[in-house]
Amino acid sequence: MNVLITGASGGLGRAFVNECVKREDTVIATDINQHGLVGIQQGVEHRFGKQIYTYPCDITSPASMNSFMNYLLEKSLKVDMLLNVAGLDYEGSFMKRDFCETNNIIQLNILGTLRMTYEILSTRDKTKPFYIINVSSLAAEQPIPLKATYAASKRFLLDFSYALAEEMKREKVHVLALCPGGLATKDSVIKAIKAQGFFGKITTCHMETMVHRTINQALKGKRKYIPGFFNKFTTFFGKFLPIPLITKILYKRWFFAQSTWLDQ
Amino acid sequence: MKTVLITGATSGIGLEVAKECVKNGYRVIGIGRSIEKNNTAINLLKETSEFSEIKYYNADLLEVEAVKSVAKEIACFIEAECNGQLYGLINNAGCVRSWFQTNSSGYEHQFALNHLASVMLTHQLLPYLIKGAGRIIMTSSKSHKLMKIHWKDIMFEKGYRPLMVYKQSKLCNLLFAYVINDRYISQGIKAYAVDPGLVNTRIGLKNTKGLVNKVWNIRRKLGVSPSIPAKTYIWILNQKDHPNSLYYFQSAPRKHSKEVNKNNSDRLLYLSEKLLNIKFGGKL
Numbered sequence: 080m081n082v083l084i085t086g087a088s089g090g091l092g093r094a095f096v097n098e099c100v101k102r103e104d105t106v107i108a109t110d111i112n113q114h115g116l117v118g119i120q121q122g123v124e125h126r127f128g129k130q131i132y133t134y135p136c137d138i139t140s141p142a143s144m145n146s147f148m149n150y151l152l153e154k155s156l157k158v159d160m161l162l163n164v165a166g167l168d169y170e171g172s173f174m175k176r177d178f179c180e181t182n183n184i185i186q187l188n189i190l191g192t193l194r195m196t197y198e199i200l201s202t203r204d205k206t207k208p209f210y211i212i213n214v215s216s217l218a219a220e221q222p223i224p225l226k227a228t229y230a231a232s233k234r235f236l237l238d239f240s241y242a243l244a245e246e247m248k249r250e251k252v253h254v255l256a257l258c259p260g261g262l263a264t265k266d267s268v269i270k271a272i273k274a275q276g277f278f279g280k281i282t283t284c285h286m287e288t289m290v291h292r293t294i295n296q297a298l299k300g301k302r303k304y305i306p307g308f309f310n311k312f313t314t315f316f317g318k319f320l321p322i323p324l325i326t327k328i329l330y331k332r333w334f335f336a337q338s339t340w341l342d343q
Numbered sequence: 344m345k346t347v348l349i350t351g352a353t354s355g356i357g358l359e360v361a362k363e364c365v366k367n368g369y370r371v372i373g374i375g376r377s378i379e380k381n382n383t384a385i386n387l388l389k390e391t392s393e394f395s396e397i398k399y400y401n402a403d404l405l406e407v408e409a410v411k412s413v414a415k416e417i418a419c420f421i422e423a424e425c426n427g428q429l430y431g432l433i434n435n436a437g438c439v440r441s442w443f444q445t446n447s448s449g450y451e452h453q454f455a456l457n458h459l460a461s462v463m464l465t466h467q468l469l470p471y472l473i474k475g476a477g478r479i480i481m482t483s484s485k486s487h488k489l490m491k492i493h494w495k496d497i498m499f500e501k502g503y504r505p506l507m508v509y510k511q512s513k514l515c516n517l518l519f520a521y522v523i524n525d526r527y528i529s530q531g532i533k534a535y536a537v538d539p540g541l542v543n544t545r546i547g548l549k550n551t552k553g554l555v556n557k558v559w560n561i562r563r564k565l566g567v568s569p570s571i572p573a574k575t576y577i578w579i580l581n582q583k584d585h586p587n588s589l590y591y592f593q594s595a596p597r598k599h600s601k602e603v604n605k606n607n608s609d610r611l612l613y614l615s616e617k618l619l620n621i622k623f624g625g626k627l
Contacts, residue, residue: 088447090444090445093445093447093449094443094445094449096449097449097500114447115447118406118408118446118447118448118449119447119448119449121407121448121620122447122448122449122450123449125448125617125618125619125620126448126449126450126617126618128617263441263442263443263444264444265444269442269552272552273552279552280552280553283442283552285442285443285502285503286442286443287443287499287500287501287502287503288501288502291501
């Protein structure tokens, strides 16, 4: 299977690359960070003795996307599975962030993902089943004050995934939305997890096992995967609470957490 | 003046070893992860002795490429300033993690820093060590006992167990010292592993969560000051001839696990060579 992974040089991207290589898939890795792509490419080569395709691409730029699509065409690579991992977040309240940053979230998490999905779907091999995994978030399940744009962008991906899955199921296209809690991918996230205390700990997902299960779930044709019992539990019961109450609770939780780690 | 290179030399055991080295008249090269902390360490060391020669390098040893490039810089320095001779290499930098985290090559953090970084650094500096008839000292730990190398999944991708990964990395340190002796003793260098005992350092507090963090915080208070294990390192360095044993605790030989044998050490070296894309020579 040919798997295309965006955001492949981030922590989660790398985990997906390794998982797919272990499954003997052909991996095409893209990221805006060229240096990181070289790192993971060498890692895979030395560890598994396998080659992966890498191509640096800024999925928020149509020109960059164009040259990436040409690259796929040149190598005559048809993608069978698309992992939309690329995404970003800035912490803090809406008015305290530069608007540029808010714009970046939308450009990458939403527009970039849609652009990639559209391009890849239109060039796919229509005789074969096709799989899409969109990395949404646990934050997609409810509005989150102080992470408003990020949570809403992830909500967009969740709803979009559900709808697209239904739209295209007759064409053998399966779409899975992955909704993980915290993932210990870099120091800043770890600080954030620590600052959340008990909730940070309990909502954090084990990335190494999660990536394996995520791909299994996608291949089974599932539409949503929330890793972790506690996360499934809160998501389910959260549906019974009125949204103003949820936002109030979440505001308190994030206000407290962010005040401990952003001021450090 | 003999030269000693110490990794993780800005705090904990590494800093104390650096102090002892300066006191004993060695030239100290340190590697640390932050320029600020490096500067603090340099100032501290300069207070120890006025005749000190100290040089610090800034590198994040988690990354394979960073180890390579800092090794290159240090090699230049050794060639220019130290007659091309390196007398001591203290592979001390280490970390503890609560979660599965990877470096940019996709290698797990504890394995990458505690083991792979020291393999790479040693490999790059071997010619200078041989020229200096040097000694390599690994910071290992008693916790390597009762542990076996998890060959099937050495980076614990199928369920991360932080403590197991740490213990395994400390077993790796011993295996690496073993294999170096096996291959290079005829060329006049020798490798050692030191068990520092329980030491009051912050290693278990950096980037860890809940239980690991709390247990470490309680446990470390029972530990001795890092200046105590530092004496073992300096004892090994100060002996006229290479001390015989492999594994030391409080300046005396200690028994290590039976897992530390030729078979395992060769296998681990082979795997590490593959992961780092390097090749050790020596007698096979």
